[in-house]
Amino acid sequence: MPAFTPNRNYPYSIPADPANVPEAIQALAEAVDADLQTLQSLVGPRPMARARGITPVVASGSVTTFNTMPMEVLDFNVGGAVSLPGDGTVQILSEGSWLGIASMSFPPSSGTLSGIRMTIIDGSNTEYADTSTNNFPVVPETQRTMGASGMAFFIPGVFDRTLLRAEVNRTAGGAAFTLRDHTLTLIRMTDGP
Amino acid sequence: MPANTPRGYTYPLYGDTQNFPAQIQDLATDIDTDVDGLYDARAAALYAPTGVASFTGALALASGVTTTVTFDTELYDNANMVDIAGAPTDISIPSVGNYLISASVRYSTGAAGSCALLVISPGGFVNDVVSVTKLTNTAFPTSISAVALTRCTSTVENIRVQVRQLTGGAMTVTSVRLQVTKVAP
Numbered sequence: 452m453p454a455f456t457p458n459r460n461y462p463y464s465i466p467a468d469p470a471n472v473p474e475a476i477q478a479l480a481e482a483v484d485a486d487l488q489t490l491q492s493l494v495g496p497r498p499m500a501r502a503r504g505i506t507p508v509v510a511s512g513s514v515t516t517f518n519t520m521p522m523e524v525l526d527f528n529v530g531g532a533v534s535l536p537g538d539g540t541v542q543i544l545s546e547g548s549w550l551g552i553a554s555m556s557f558p559p560s561s562g563t564l565s566g567i568r569m570t571i572i573d574g575s576n577t578e579y580a581d582t583s584t585n586n587f588p589v590v591p592e593t594q595r596t597m598g599a600s601g602m603a604f605f606i607p608g609v610f611d612r613t614l615l616r617a618e619v620n621r622t623a624g625g626a627a628f629t630l631r632d633h634t635l636t637l638i639r640m641t642d643g644p
Numbered sequence: 645m646p647a648n649t650p651r652g653y654t655y656p657l658y659g660d661t662q663n664f665p666a667q668i669q670d671l672a673t674d675i676d677t678d679v680d681g682l683y684d685a686r687a688a689a690l691y692a693p694t695g696v697a698s699f700t701g702a703l704a705l706a707s708g709v710t711t712t713v714t715f716d717t718e719l720y721d722n723a724n725m726v727d728i729a730g731a732p733t734d735i736s737i738p739s740v741g742n743y744l745i746s747a748s749v750r751y752s753t754g755a756a757g758s759c760a761l762l763v764i765s766p767g768g769f770v771n772d773v774v775s776v777t778k779l780t781n782t783a784f785p786t787s788i789s790a791v792a793l794t795r796c797t798s799t800v801e802n803i804r805v806q807v808r809q810l811t812g813g814a815m816t817v818t819s820v821r822l823q824v825t826k827v828a829p
Contacts, residue, residue, distance in 0.1 A: 456676035457673075547690075566784025620784045641692055
């Protein structure tokens with residue numbers, strides 16, 4: 452009846468065991484082999500992904516509008532870090548604290564725009580990154596891009612969605628305004644709580 | 645006299661006294677310690693020291709006055725970096741390394757002028773970590789976000805957020821958030 456090491460449970464013979472050196476070495480070798488195979492499977496790149504939306508989003512109607520900027524494709528998805536459920540959000544697939552970096556492009560306005568805010572929202576509808584601008588491109592500029600970053604904690608199945616939201620503020624009766632390409636890059640910084 | 649592999653695994657030599665149980669136990673224990681250390685190293689590598697704090701109140705800010713933000717909420721802390729009760733202005737650095745720092749702040753609608761977000765490490769290796777200044781918006785709150793990678797060489801470094809506006813009038817600061825996470829030794 453072999454004994455086992457304290458941490459990894461590797462078997463080794465004790466004096467009372469039958470003297471079967473090949474079998475004892477084989478048992479130890481196989482236990483170490485399996486354990487290292489497990490370790491190797493755990494060693495991988497840090498989970499990270501970049502989601503992108505390319506369909507323009509039109510802000511119209513009310514003076515202030517809140518638009519979800521839908522994420523439609525994944526430019527990269529290291530280690531299967533996230534998925535796109537199809538509702539415009541990004542679903543985080545492993546627990547931890549994640550850094551989100553967002554960008555959003557917008558064209559020249561017709562002069563009726565007073566402000567744009569871009570926020571990254573977590574699964575509890577809390578903003579974890581926030582930026583705004585009232586400085587808009589002017590023709591012949593074609594567009595400008597704003598960026599924001601922040602961190603939030605995600606638990607798959609509990610709080611695992613994140614999204615990009617644009618708040619557009621226009622003067623009353625102002626023309627509709629179109630928001631363009633937007634990205635959300637996510638990098639997991641901690642593993643678990 | 646047994647010998648050791650470069651990783652420290654002990655094995656008997658030809659002339660050693662034969663004691664197979666003791667020798668295989670020695671080898672198994674050495675491998676056990678080594679592999680367990682690799683598991684720990686992997687876990688540590690993915691568990692970067694991280695602290696996130698926020699200010700959720702309303703801070704009245706006079707024009708031309710630089711003010712350090714006092715945080716009121718700890719949002720995340722896996723390395724004793726946030727101490728709302730004892731040091732509410734700081735996220736402390738737990739170990740030497742490179743840190744990714746991001747911060748955001750929201751200013752109320754105000755008169756024409758400018759407002760700023762400053763992230764500092766007073767007395768640190770990089771004192772002025774990052775700062776961003778924007779024109780204020782007279783019809784819409786102004787939000788500022790900043791991100792920087794910085795080097796911290798001492799465990800007594802503390803990261804802080806300062807706010808400053810130059811409009812000639814009063815403004816209110818809300819929704820301040822500071823995130824600090826280690827990305828390299």
